[in-house]
Amino acid sequence: MLFRKKKEKKPSTIAMMDSKINEDYVEEKVTKIKDEDVEIVMNNEEAISEKLSNASPLRKYAELGKIMFAMLKDVKKGNYPNVPWFTIASIAVALLYVFNPFDLVPDFIPGVGYIDDLAVLSISMGWIETDLHKYLDWRLAETEKA
Template identity: 85%
Template sequence: MLFGKKKNKKSSNIAMMDSKVNEDFVEEKVTKIKDEDVELVMDNEEAISKKLSSASPLKKYKELGKIMFAMLKDVKNGTYPNMPWFTIATVAVALLYILNPMDLVPDFIPGVGYIDDLAVLSIGMGWIETDLHKYLDWRLAEEKEA
């Protein structure tokens, strides 16, 4: 297991039809991520970015998606080596989940199709917020030096 269970974990359940997206669901997916899955995210950057841009409920995550892709690229090419695997795996799960049109609530269902995508993004971002801020601080410092 990549990480231990969190103590006193509050479950962020978001009910959707007959299914629930919660922290346990996302955590289970994160623990199963492999290097090949991260490569799959990188190979599908354009499709994921397009979905973030074109799906009305996901548009506010467009910039966040750009940051996550930049972070993965910097980790992959070794310019930012300080990223825990848990954070990389969480980003991969969130972006792969968005890419998948047939997830817990299929995206083509009007009004509710993106609720589960938003839930997975929100849960994941809550877990890695600190690492995202560290990465952005590092990027700003790098830009000042250049």
């Protein structure tokens, strides 16, 4: 047989205590994002960036956070059009989730407090990676024009 049947994709799941974060959970949150939620993210940029930089498990996402904020700003200003709403909403969900200290696993619990934040960030990054690369390519082209 030359062609194989595709395996059924199982949602990635990170189990923590009695709660689970999976793609369905994050996607449900993304579909509920409104413009006001994106504004909350933008208004709390400094606090979110500080949390990403200072929490050692989240530190690897600090640079990605800067890119996501830059992308949101360029979209808001109209400099970078044609971004799917799903991408904007995914960024907002990921950053709002990181910003919230009382999420599924509260951040103040030593050792496991950031596992759920990492899960949401990882799932969101998987969905929007292509759009982030396109944005970075666009920024590079804009920089070369100047």
